[in-house]
Amino acid sequence: MPNDSIESRLRPVFAQVFGLAADAVNDQTAPDNVPQWDSLAHLRLVMAVEGEFGITIPAEQIMDMISFKITRLMVGELTGQA
Amino acid sequence: MSAVHPSSMTPSPPAEVAELFAGFDGSPAAYQALARALDAKTAAWPEVRLAVLATCTMDMLQPFLVVEAARRGLRLKPWFGPFGQIEQQVLDAGSALFAFKPDVLWIHARLEDWAGRELLRFAALDEAARSTLCSAMTTRAAAAVEAVRRQSNATVLWSGFTTPRLPGAAGSCGLLDARSVHAFCQTLSRELGGALSPFSGAWVFDAADAIAQCGVSRATDPRMALLARAPYSTEAMMALSRSLTRALRALRTPPRKCLVLDLDNTLWGGVVGEAGVSGIKLGDSFPGNAYTAFQNAALALRNRGVLLAIASKNNEAEALEALSSHPDCVLRPGDFAAMEIHWEDKATSLRRIAKKLNIGADALAFFDDNATERAWVRAQLPEVAVIEVPASPVDYAAALDMCELFDAPLVTADDLKRAEMYQQQEQRRALQQSSGSIEEFLAGLDMKVQVGPVDAGTMDRVAQLVAKTNQFNLTTRRHTAAQLATMIEAGAVALWMRVADRFGDNGLTGVIIAVPEAEAGHWRIDTLLLSCRIIGRNIETGLLGVLARIVAERGGHTLTGEFIATAKNELVRDFYPRHQFAAHDSTGRLWRRALLPLDSFIIPGYLHLSYAE
Numbered sequence: 001m002p003n004d005s006i007e008s009r010l011r012p013v014f015a016q017v018f019g020l021a022a023d024a025v026n027d028q029t030a031p032d033n034v035p036q037w038d039s040l041a042h043l044r045l046v047m048a049v050e051g052e053f054g055i056t057i058p059a060e061q062i063m064d065m066i067s068f069k070i071t072r073l074m075v076g077e078l079t080g081q082a
Numbered sequence: 083m084s085a086v087h088p089s090s091m092t093p094s095p096p097a098e099v100a101e102l103f104a105g106f107d108g109s110p111a112a113y114q115a116l117a118r119a120l121d122a123k124t125a126a127w128p129e130v131r132l133a134v135l136a137t138c139t140m141d142m143l144q145p146f147l148v149v150e151a152a153r154r155g156l157r158l159k160p161w162f163g164p165f166g167q168i169e170q171q172v173l174d175a176g177s178a179l180f181a182f183k184p185d186v187l188w189i190h191a192r193l194e195d196w197a198g199r200e201l202l203r204f205a206a207l208d209e210a211a212r213s214t215l216c217s218a219m220t221t222r223a224a225a226a227v228e229a230v231r232r233q234s235n236a237t238v239l240w241s242g243f244t245t246p247r248l249p250g251a252a253g254s255c256g257l258l259d260a261r262s263v264h265a266f267c268q269t270l271s272r273e274l275g276g277a278l279s280p281f282s283g284a285w286v287f288d289a290a291d292a293i294a295q296c297g298v299s300r301a302t303d304p305r306m307a308l309l310a311r312a313p314y315s316t317e318a319m320m321a322l323s324r325s326l327t328r329a330l331r332a333l334r335t336p337p338r339k340c341l342v343l344d345l346d347n348t349l350w351g352g353v354v355g356e357a358g359v360s361g362i363k364l365g366d367s368f369p370g371n372a373y374t375a376f377q378n379a380a381l382a383l384r385n386r387g388v389l390l391a392i393a394s395k396n397n398e399a400e401a402l403e404a405l406s407s408h409p410d411c412v413l414r415p416g417d418f419a420a421m422e423i424h425w426e427d428k429a430t431s432l433r434r435i436a437k438k439l440n441i442g443a444d445a446l447a448f449f450d451d452n453a454t455e456r457a458w459v460r461a462q463l464p465e466v467a468v469i470e471v472p473a474s475p476v477d478y479a480a481a482l483d484m485c486e487l488f489d490a491p492l493v494t495a496d497d498l499k500r501a502e503m504y505q506q507q508e509q510r511r512a513l514q515q516s517s518g519s520i521e522e523f524l525a526g527l528d529m530k531v532q533v534g535p536v537d538a539g540t541m542d543r544v545a546q547l548v549a550k551t552n553q554f555n556l557t558t559r560r561h562t563a564a565q566l567a568t569m570i571e572a573g574a575v576a577l578w579m580r581v582a583d584r585f586g587d588n589g590l591t592g593v594i595i596a597v598p599e600a601e602a603g604h605w606r607i608d609t610l611l612l613s614c615r616i617i618g619r620n621i622e623t624g625l626l627g628v629l630a631r632i633v634a635e636r637g638g639h640t641l642t643g644e645f646i647a648t649a650k651n652e653l654v655r656d657f658y659p660r661h662q663f664a665a666h667d668s669t670g671r672l673w674r675r676a677l678l679p680l681d682s683f684i685i686p687g688y689l690h691l692s693y694a695e
Contacts, residue, residue, distance in 0.1 A: 016115035040141050043306065047142070047316050048111035059305035 006053075006075050013052050014068060017045045027069035045071075053079055092324075093486045094470055095153045099123050103153065110145075110316050117145035120152045127157035130330065133184035133236070135163040135171055137195030139312040146323035154331040154486070165311055166195070172229040184236045186330060189226065190289065192313075193267060194246040196222070201246060204263055205255040212261075216270050219243070220277035227281050237333060239326065240278060241289035242271030247302055285329075285491065292325035293318060332489035338467055339441050340419065341383060341488070342432060344450035345394035345401055349377055349413065351475065354404045355397055360539035365410035366589050367546045372475035377412035379479035384417060386493050389439060391420040393431035393448070398423040409532075409580060410589065428455050429462035447487045449478075524619055525688040528584040531621055533628045534694035536576040536593075541566065543590045544578055547611060552650040554612040554622070556643070556657060561609070566595075573598050574608070575632050579625050581616055591616045594629050596641070603639040610643075610657075617653070620686055626661060627685035628693060634677045642666065643673040 015022040018034050018041065031037040037045075046062055049055075049071060055078045057065065065071050095103040102119055106112055132147065134140050141162045151158035161182045163171050168189060171179040179187070194201060200215055207215065227238055245264045255262055271286060278284045293301045301318035314322065346353045350373045351363025363370040364377075384390050390413065394401055401423045405415050415421070420438045422431035428450070436443045444465040450456055456468045469485045472478060482488075536544050545563035552558065561569070570576050579592030591613035596605045607629070612622055633641065643658040647670075655670070662682070663673035677683075685691050 013111045016111040019115075019118050039310070043142055043310055043312065044110070044114055044145070048109070048114060051110040051316060056305075059309060062305065062309060 006079070006081060007072055009052055010049070010068070010072055010075060013048050014045070014071075017041065017048050025068055027072070028067065030067035049075065055079060092484060093154060096155045099152055106149075108320075113145040113149050113320075117148040120148060120157075124152055124157040127155075129159050129185075130156050130334075131183060131185045132158055132160045132330075133163065133179055133182050133187045134160060134190065135168045135179065135187065136190040137166050137168065137192050138190075138307075139165045139310055140190060142306075142310075142312050142314075143319050143323055146319050147327065150320075150323040150327040151330065154327050156327065156330060156334070158327070158330075168226055169229075172226050172233075175233055180233050184234065186239065187230060187234070187236045188239045188241070188287065188326060189223075190241040191223065191243075192246065193219070193243045193270070201263065204266075205259075212266060216266070216273055219270055220273045223274055224277040224280075227278055227284050231281055235283065238278075238281070238284040239287040239329060240274065240284065242274060242286050242291075243267040244290045244293050245298065247298075285333075287326060287329055289322065289325075292321045295325070296321035328486055328489065329491070331486065332491050335489075336445075337490045338388070338447040338487045339445040340389040340391055340435065340439060340447070341380060341482075342391045342393050342435055342446055342448045343380065344452065344455070345392060345396055345404075345423070347451045347475075348449060348471075348478075349373060349380075350404065350408075350411070354400050359400070359404045359408055360537070362404060362408065364408060365543055367542045369475060370410065370542075372478065374410060374412060376475065376478040376482070379482045381412055381417065383482065383488055388488050389419040390417055391422070391435045391439070392418055393422045393428050393435065393450075395425050395428070396423050427458065427462075429459055432459060432463055432466055447485070449482070451475075521688070524686070527619070527688070529619065529621075529689050530582045531579060531624055531689040531691040532581070532694055533577050533579045533625060533691065536566065536570060536578050540578045540590060544576070544593050547590070547593050547613060548609065551611040551613060552648070553614055553653050554617050555648075555651050556610040556654055557608065557646045558648050558651060559609055559646075569595065569597060569608070575605075575629065575636070577625070577629060577632070579612075579621065581619075581621060588613075588616050592621060592625055594625050596629055596633055598636075598638070599642070603637060604642065605633045605638045605640070606642040607644060619689075621689060622657070623661065624685045624689040624691045627683040628691065630677055630683040631680060634680055639677050641675050641677055643675070645671055645673070 011022050011025045014020065014025045014029060018036055020029075020034070031042075042065075043062075046057055046065065049065075050057060053075055055075065057074065057078065061074060065074060094100070099120060102116060102123060106116055130151070134143070144160050144162070147160050148158050161178075161184070163179055168191060171177045174180075196219060197215060200207065223240055227240070230236065230238060245267045267290065271288075271290065275286045278286060296315075296317045301315055301321075302313050303315040306315075307313040343349055346355075346362075349364075351369050352361060354362050364373050365371065366374070380390060392401075402415060405411055405413065420435045422434055424431075428448075432443060432446055432448065436446055442465070443463050447467040447469055448456070448459055449469045449471060450459075451471050453471075456471070459466055460468050467485075467487050469481060469487070472481050534540070541563050545561070545566060548559070548561050548566070566576060574595055574597045576595040577593070578590050579594070580590045581588050581592075593609060593611050594607065595609040597608050598604070599606050610622070610625075612625075630641065641663075643661075643663050645655060645658060647655065658673035658675075659665075661675070663675040666672035666674040
């Protein structure tokens with residue numbers, strides 16, 4: 001399943017950016033429950049996600065990317081695997 | 083064999099962190115994870131406190147700076163001031179900047195942030211206005227550094243001005259205007275160097291070069307610029323971090339004083355003990371030219387003051403013969419400060435070299451294609467810097483730069499004493515201007531023309547010239563190496579020509595081939611060509627003179643010349659009539675001249691022509 005592959009690639013990216021264990025990352029992972037997810041970390045997350053998938057997230061969507069689940073769906077759309 | 087992109091060739095990280103770097107893939111996520119992991123692993127290293135002040139948001143550089151610093155043996159603790167507050171921080175003795183107690187302060191002011199409005203009407207600024215703008219920028223920078231110096235002795239690295247990305251070149255000035263914003267930024271950066279020179283420990287960091295290395299068009303990210311005032315792309319942040327930490331390392335680590343080189347498969351391809359001097363790969367064509375490029379890179383280091391030495395397992399006599407007599411060897415025995423050529427182990431050789439030069443083994447860098455030798459030296463002499471040698475000689479020259487072992491903040495006048503080679507081209511031009519007649523100029527060049535029979539050692543380069551020379555080429559016959567060998571076997575006289583002058587060696591750059599015709603005593607010039615770079619020196623006249631003498635020795639009495647016109651060889655249409663050949667047909671193709679008297683085939687004395695058997 002293509003969505004599985006996005007999820008399995010995205011989880012270590014979140015883990016690396018926020019310094020979490022990979023299995024601690026799930027759809028609910030969001031700024032509310034990750035204290036280090038501040039505005040700077042958010043931009044670092046954008047860079048890391050773009051680097052992993054070779055995509056460019058449109059400026060209009062960057063600030064909407066506020067949970068693992070939304071990011072996962074966004075990447076799916078941008079890679080044509082939604 | 084495949085070329086490695088230079089940015090992926092990096093200095094080897096210190097042993098303590100080598101394991102962490104082993105699985106590092108260079109992705110942004112990996113940088114962030116590695117920066118975190120390094121913090122614990124480098125806890126025992128002395129900390130370098132880096133404060134960053136900028137007119138834009140630079141905070142996102144943090145993981146890149148930390149990782150690139152660790153690769154260079156530095157534990158970097160970065161602190162980022164709020165953007166756009168350079169003066170606020172440096173003028174306030176109680177500011178967060180000074181509370182941080184930086185060892186190094188990097189100031190990155192962008193022209194578009196400091197002179198935005200002025201830039202929008204850049205084309206309208208006359209010379210005086212631009213000069214005013216320039217001094218306003220450098221004065222502002224100098225005032226900031228002066229303020230820093232009242233509070234802190236931190237090393238100051240001030241970014242040179244990078245070219246702003248204005249809306250198209252036409253937005254700033256005309257497309258082909260030599261007085262462009264780009265040119266202005268270069269002037270500005272140079273002036274900045276002058277403005278900061280009164281302050282010790284303040285340097286201009288060449289940020290524009292870092293941006294150029296990543297590619298100007300890929301350096302900015304307009305989304306991040308607008309969302310977060312963070313104008314740089316991931317690639318640009320990586321490039322800036324590499325260059326900045328490279329500079330930091332150079333400020334803290336003395337350059338290696340001596341580069342110790344292996345010979346076989348390092349300075350040339352192949353093993354001289356097996357292939358012989360004429361069989362090693364070195365010269366103008368691949369793969370020999372990769373080794374030539376490497377020798378050139380080593381020579382460039384020598385010219386700026388790095389000593390060269392040899393540690394080779396070889397028969398000394400053979401190795402020395404290659405170094406002193408191979409026509410394409412760039413480095414000659416005189417270029418080496420020490421030579422250890424024998425069958426003893428290389429750690430012993432390196433110890434002897436250090437002793438002879440009266441320097442420590444920690445001043446040596448070692449370059450050897452053989453991984454076993456490298457491992458041996460690493461184990462025996464850990465203080466020697468062992469350069470990681472790329473798999474292909476194509477990348478050897480770049481490896482000498484990317485190892486960063488010879489970096490120095492400045493090259494001093496002392497370093498430059500032996501740098502005369504850099505001035506060659508300049509001198510040649512000056513001579514041309516000061517010489518009255520062309521003969522005077524040619525005589526002043528102090529040429530040394532060498533001619534010899536094409537053999538196995540020269541065949542590749544000769545075939546290459548035959549295949550690609552267009553302009554000075556009388557017949558443009560594209561014989562292959564195999565065809566040339568057959569012609570020589572069948573009795574053709576095939577000669578190569580090389581020329582050196584007082585400014586340098588031009589290498590093998592000419593070929594002439596004559597074949598006997600059916601009629602006894604008649605010979606025909608099948609091929610005559612010269613490389614463009616040596617046209618206009620009457621070398622062809624000398625080459626023809628040598629050919630005439632050899633053909634006469636073989637019993638020839640008449641020489642036929644041939645001109646086959648192409649779209650590109652107009653230059654040599656009159657070659658034969660200029661050399662007293664008479665038309666032999668009505669089309670201008672065939673020309674004929676008697677070989678006797680031979681003295682009429684003049685070899686100009688200023689060519690200093692010699693014939694190599």
